Amino acid sequence: MTNGSTPTVLPAGELHGSLGDPLMEVMNFLNEITSRYPEAISFGPGRPYEGLFEVERIGEYLAAYQRHLVEDLGRTPDEVRTLLFQYGRTNGQIHELVARALRNDEGIEAAPESLVVTVGCQEGMFLVLRALFADPSDVLLVPSPCYVGITGAARLLDLSVAHVPEGPQGTDPEVLRRTVAELRAAGKRPRAFYVVPDFANPTGTCMPVEARRRLLELAEEEDLILLEDNPYGFFTRTGTGLPTLKALDERRRVVYLGSFAKTCFPGARVGYVVADQEVEAADGRRTLLADELSKLKGMVTVNTPALSQAVIGGMLLTHDFRLREANKPAADFYQENLAVLLESLERLLPRERREAAGIGWNVPDGGFFLTLTLPVPADNALLEESAREHGVIWTPMNYFYPDSEGGRCQLRLSLSYLTPQQVAEGARRLVGLLERSCL
Amino acid sequence: MTNGSTPTVLPAGELHGSLGDPLMEVMNFLNEITSRYPEAISFGPGRPYEGLFEVERIGEYLAAYQRHLVEDLGRTPDEVRTLLFQYGRTNGQIHELVARALRNDEGIEAAPESLVVTVGCQEGMFLVLRALFADPSDVLLVPSPCYVGITGAARLLDLSVAHVPEGPQGTDPEVLRRTVAELRAAGKRPRAFYVVPDFANPTGTCMPVEARRRLLELAEEEDLILLEDNPYGFFTRTGTGLPTLKALDERRRVVYLGSFAKTCFPGARVGYVVADQEVEAADGRRTLLADELSKLKGMVTVNTPALSQAVIGGMLLTHDFRLREANKPAADFYQENLAVLLESLERLLPRERREAAGIGWNVPDGGFFLTLTLPVPADNALLEESAREHGVIWTPMNYFYPDSEGGRCQLRLSLSYLTPQQVAEGARRLVGLLERSCL
Incomplete structure (x- = not known):
């Protein structure tokens, strides 16, 4: 750029309305916190497990x-x-x-x-x-x-x-x-x-x-x-x-x-x-x-x-x-993760204890995701505390509500991207967070 | 499908307006005629020449x-x-x-x-x-x-x-x-x-x-x-x-x-x-x-x-x-095609002859395309005749006018997808068409 020439600045308000919609940036906090706490175990991403990919193929x-x-x-x-x-x-x-x-x-x-x-x-x-x-x-x-x-x-x-x-x-x-x-x-x-x-x-x-x-x-x-x-x-x-x-x-x-x-x-x-x-x-x-x-x-x-x-x-x-x-090994892997997660949660938070505290979760028959319900807001503040103090990351369910209203006390746990060992350790850390915040 | 069930039919008028816009189908006639006359030499597609691609690389x-x-x-x-x-x-x-x-x-x-x-x-x-x-x-x-x-x-x-x-x-x-x-x-x-x-x-x-x-x-x-x-x-x-x-x-x-x-x-x-x-x-x-x-x-x-x-x-x-x-060989190839096309047209349609007939073309310094102007409409009917009777295909310039108005007596010649031999033969066939229609 030559001296004296002023570069173009585009007012954001003149760009398409979608670009200013919070919907388009809903995952930003999650991505940002993941990069700030790279050592945390992340139940965040809905990505497939990579261990079964082979470059040479x-x-x-x-x-x-x-x-x-x-x-x-x-x-x-x-x-x-x-x-x-x-x-x-x-x-x-x-x-x-x-x-x-x-x-x-x-x-x-x-x-x-x-x-x-x-x-x-x-x-x-x-x-x-x-x-x-x-x-x-x-x-x-x-x-x-x-x-x-x-x-x-x-x-x-x-x-x-x-x-x-x-x-x-x-x-x-x-x-x-x-x-x-x-x-x-x-x-x-x-x-x-x-x-x-x-x-x-x-x-x-x-x-x-x-x-x-x-x-x-x-x-x-x-x-x-x-x-x-x-x-x-x-x-x-x-x-x-x-x-x-x-x-x-x-x-x-x-x-x-x-x-x-x-x-x-x-x-x-x-x-x-x-x-x-x-x-x-x-x-x-x-x-x-x-x-x-x-x-x-x-x-x-x-x-x-x-x-x-x-x-x-x-x-x-x-x-x-x-x-x-061909996906049998992958399906088995995800099912083991799901079983480990459910078993860990069940063991760490037996029914009486969790019901007394107002904690619950669904029991999916498959897939990558599980919903956890808390008695407190599962918001960005709790996510920040979770990553910083307990080394575990998850997604506030509220991110997925088109009107930004629902799911305030729920979170999504994704189990596709972790090993069973990480899932077990992640569950332990998560319960650590719950013990501090709502147990 | 079970007997008796009526499959869904969507009225085209209820789909997005772009789908009914002639703009979206402008190339259909060209594609269709190319498939009907596969042996014709085609100055139609703006594709790069394939002879320089190597699968093993x-x-x-x-x-x-x-x-x-x-x-x-x-x-x-x-x-x-x-x-x-x-x-x-x-x-x-x-x-x-x-x-x-x-x-x-x-x-x-x-x-x-x-x-x-x-x-x-x-x-x-x-x-x-x-x-x-x-x-x-x-x-x-x-x-x-x-x-x-x-x-x-x-x-x-x-x-x-x-x-x-x-x-x-x-x-x-x-x-x-x-x-x-x-x-x-x-x-x-x-x-x-x-x-x-x-x-x-x-x-x-x-x-x-x-x-x-x-x-x-x-x-x-x-x-x-x-x-x-x-x-x-x-x-x-x-x-x-x-x-x-x-x-x-x-x-x-x-x-x-x-x-x-x-x-x-x-x-x-x-x-x-x-x-x-x-x-x-x-x-x-x-x-x-x-x-x-x-x-x-x-x-x-x-x-x-x-x-x-x-x-x-x-x-x-x-x-x-x-x-x-790295693109020097490709550039040389396209330049040879352009030179062959210009030289062929010049030889077959010397200045006096073409000017008397109202035929002309531009002389680009590069690229894939050349514009040919005729004294008659370069429309789908002429294109059909060109492919059928003369074995040569080109694109009516009118296709590229957003208002469908201009370019009625012009055509686009694309020289990127042919060999120099095809270009020379294509030019000969094209002049054959012109001799029948406007010389």
Whole structure:
């Protein structure tokens, strides 16, 4: 910069409103405290455990995908080069492989052309919201508490969001029905409901099969699209798990948001959307919602990186399109962590003692998360004390309430990123905190 | 699906308005005709030439990046695994490497923390538009004709767009000034101007240095942000090329949109934004625009895939942070194609003959594109005839006019994706078409 020239300063108030929304910075305190207390045991991040990743296998997966292109699909070396290096099909090049895995793992029958391979599940959520929301009266329904990725994406697009309080078994379709009725009475149009039926983030709740069926009926009656997000379904204590909404969906009410972040690895940033709904133009021509999402994706990321698709494709091929089986070691690992956590809490805080103090927790059947309820606010001040004095970090549940109101005396414990030894020691430290603050 | 259940059909009119905008489908006819006439020589796609890509080098680049992490940065094997497999820093992990290359190749001094590594330049454009546009009165200015990626991204966000007609030397700052004045008079707020100063897509025009300086002054006077997109700057006949706006930018008026699609390879989907503007909150706290973009990126793609970043990082390391030198073979290749095209056209359509017929073309100093002007409409009907009868494909220039009005008798010839032999034969076929239609 030359002397005397004044650099541009942009007033924050002139930037898009989302940038000033506390929602977009909700995780900042957690990230900041994690970096200030690096030695603390952190029940914070919802990341998969890294001990099962192997760097040297990247080359093997890439090679497996290239073999598939040549041997199974008869591609020439020049065509393989094009597929790996050049701009590619907007909706992805591994859609057929993903469709095969979906059939094996979830019993979901999805035509490959109804799939959009996205840059992580996050891009999928973003594209679906952009496609479905057109009118200012359209409202997105989300559970409360809720994963911030969906509310954040909605905020970027200036969408209206309404909250549906969760119960101990996740969303109660009757509560959703009442919210829908209230919105209609207020002149709004409930358009879609975002839901994580299996081991929801942040609560760890799981919807019973009967509630899933009633949710699908309600969607049909109320003309709602269900946005089913399923990152944790494989990680269940009960073996096979419950059928997804999409597997039960007979009327294409469900847009399925898939992720390989937890079942393969997050760094690939590969997710997908099953968007098999038909879209009818004024002239009667029909397309798939996936085709419409393609137009949007072309203007957001053009296409999902070929290299990432190739590695994930190679993993699907290597595991014979059965990721649930391939994830058995990971599922066992998370289940051990969950068992260690529950057992530690139970041992350190037997029922009588915790009930007298007003402490409790839910007992998820799987997933990455558990909800702990305290008799005192689980706020940033307590988190700071927890990290500094007791060496243990967790996430205030209030972070996940879209209206910033609920969950003031609850916290989320994530057990995916720790070893069983760390979980046990973390539980001990956590109870140390509770002994100081509320026992 | 069970018998008797009626699948959901979504009326297209209830989806977001962008999906019904002809802008989003403008390239469909071109894509469709290319697939119907696969044997035709295509001057259509603006893709880089593939003959210089080498599949076997992917592993080498990955290894080079891993060596860098271990040997230069002292990362442990566990940390390397985390960097390659886990969720990563939102704004990227190769920002320091990119900053070094920018200094060497463009003389742009960008602090690494002012960079956002994006999923292709397209995501960069999208994030910058989302951040900068807040109020319904904010207007994005674009040249006319214009790359559809920027107008498409603006359409997704429902932004107002105004067009600034290009001259033979790209944007004339005085024309931009008049457009800005007109917008202000109409109560609008001109917020940013998108510009490709070097070998613009679609026209191939290049802004002289003096016009670049005047554009920067105008931006300062009119409080405009300049969005400089520079995918083609390396591919010049004149050796070093002209300084970018960002290299001349003394007041941080320029947000620089960088791409590795043409200088490394498109399949990586790695681009970047230099967003070194300061943002001041109401309480006086300052951040960089890059920090604000990070909040948005977290809700669109979370982070750019680690594998793609690792390969591009490895390429930067392998080429000693000098992509301009590494791209000499590619630049020579494109220049030969341009020379062959110009020489073929000149030989087949000598000045007297073409002037009598009202045919002309510009003579770009580089880049991927050339504009051909005809005395007849260069429309879909002529394109269809061209592909069917003459075996040559091109892009109607009208596709690139945001208002669908201009360029009716012009076409874009892209020479990046063909061999010199194909270019010569393509020119011969093209003149065959012209002989039938307008000579």
